[in-house]
Amino acid sequence: MELPRKILIGDGVIRDLGNFVTDLGVKNVAIVSGAVVKARVGDQCHESLANSELKNVWFLTTAANMETVDVIQNEILKNGSEVIIGFGGGKSVDVAKTIAYNLNRPFISVPTSASHDGISSPFSSIKGHNKPHSIKTKTPIGVLADTRIIAGAPRRLLASGCGDLIAKVTAVKDWELARDKKGEYFGKYSSNLASMSAKIVMAESKSIGEDNDTSVRTVVEALISSGVAACIAGSSRPCSGAEHLFSHALDFISPNQALHGEKCGIGAIMIAKLHDIEWEYIASTLKDTGAPITAKEIGIDADTVVKALIIASTLRPERYTILNKISLMEQDALELAKSTGVI
Numbered sequence: 253m254e255l256p257r258k259i260l261i262g263d264g265v266i267r268d269l270g271n272f273v274t275d276l277g278v279k280n281v282a283i284v285s286g287a288v289v290k291a292r293v294g295d296q297c298h299e300s301l302a303n304s305e306l307k308n309v310w311f312l313t314t315a316a317n318m319e320t321v322d323v324i325q326n327e328i329l330k331n332g333s334e335v336i337i338g339f340g341g342g343k344s345v346d347v348a349k350t351i352a353y354n355l356n357r358p359f360i361s362v363p364t365s366a367s368h369d370g371i372s373s374p375f376s377s378i379k380g381h382n383k384p385h386s387i388k389t390k391t392p393i394g395v396l397a398d399t400r401i402i403a404g405a406p407r408r409l410l411a412s413g414c415g416d417l418i419a420k421v422t423a424v425k426d427w428e429l430a431r432d433k434k435g436e437y438f439g440k441y442s443s444n445l446a447s448m449s450a451k452i453v454m455a456e457s458k459s460i461g462e463d464n465d466t467s468v469r470t471v472v473e474a475l476i477s478s479g480v481a482a483c484i485a486g487s488s489r490p491c492s493g494a495e496h497l498f499s500h501a502l503d504f505i506s507p508n509q510a511l512h513g514e515k516c517g518i519g520a521i522m523i524a525k526l527h528d529i530e531w532e533y534i535a536s537t538l539k540d541t542g543a544p545i546t547a548k549e550i551g552i553d554a555d556t557v558v559k560a561l562i563i564a565s566t567l568r569p570e571r572y573t574i575l576n577k578i579s580l581m582e583q584d585a586l587e588l589a590k591s592t593g594v595i
Contacts, residue, residue, distance in 0.1 A: 258395075259394070266293070266396070270302075272396050273306055276394075278306075279334070285310060286314070294310070329355065337361075338359065340363070346377055349376045349389045366397075368413055368513050371476065373391075373478070375387065376389045407463060411542040411543040411544075412514050415513035415538060416475070418517055418538055420450040423446065424447050424493075425524075425527045425529065426573040429527075439484065443481070452470060453541070454534075461540045461542045478490075495516050495522075497565060497567055498523070498560055498564045499516045504560075505560055506552060509552060521592050522592050547594050558589060558595075
């Protein structure tokens with residue numbers, strides 16, 4: 253069981269990043285970031301590291317794919333950086349996490365948005381692995397989340413994070429189903445932690461949707477807790493079920509369309525109905541947070557939704573979900589999507 257050693261959340265905590273890193277006893281760090289994030293808040297990050305006399309080298313990424321990983325990884329090998337910092341959104345964190353895993357270096361997650369639970373989990377989504385789903389990489393040794401910086405990111409990203417969190421409702425149901433039907437290991441503690449992360453966000457959904465900056469911390473803490481649930485479970489099971497497979501299927505059919513958490517949230521509405529749980533409540537809380545609840549809102553047409561529902565279970569055959577128990581034909585998938593208002 254690998255867990256983050258230190259988690260720091262708060263307004264303005266980016267100024268403590270230098271001390272956060274020096275606690276590891278290192279002097280040379282590599283920062284993987286995006287150009288937009290570096291331009292927006294990179295100076296704050298650099299200043300904190302410089303004040304702690306930490307040598308730091310920046311590497312900019314535009315895509316979370318193996319080509320990017322290989323290029324930056326080779327440069328870090330030449331540089332000899334002792335710690336890899338993922339500073340930015342999901343792409344930067346995933347690339348940094350994968351490089352840290354490949355090089356067996358400590359990884360620190362410094363998210364600048366709260367769009368999904370990868371900020372604290374040991375899983376990353378990198379294109380080029382020939383796997384349309386997340387793979388196990390490096391658990392962050394530390395997570396530093398500055399809520400002021402995260403609050404300054406586009407609100408769509410926060411709503412996406414809510415979608416990823418609310419989707420834990422169906423992910424846990426799928427894990428329970430796999431336990432009952434296949435005898436799969438089921439971790440009660442990690443499943444409860446993931447469920448709690450979803451419930452807290454659903455209870456605070458209206459406050460989150462009202463552009464209340466104080467609610468940012470709630471979402472960030474829930475995302476970190478969700479990622480820790482995956483660390484405890486040793487797999488993504490408590491956080492990823494059929495709704496995530498639906499999201500990955502959309503990625504496969506229609507790449508680079510919408511955010512991960514947006515697709516997971518929409519998937520959760522339909523998967524909840526298959527589980528015979530309150531899909532209307534899931535849809536309403538998603539809407540309250542500002543997350544999309546229809547395919548049209550994310551630029552996906554009806555045919556793509558139907559196809560994604562049909563092929564989702566084939567993307568990861570070893571992961572038993574409600575889509576294995578209920579094999580959807582084209583008409584079934586169409587009726588499901590229509591009946592929930594997704595299309």
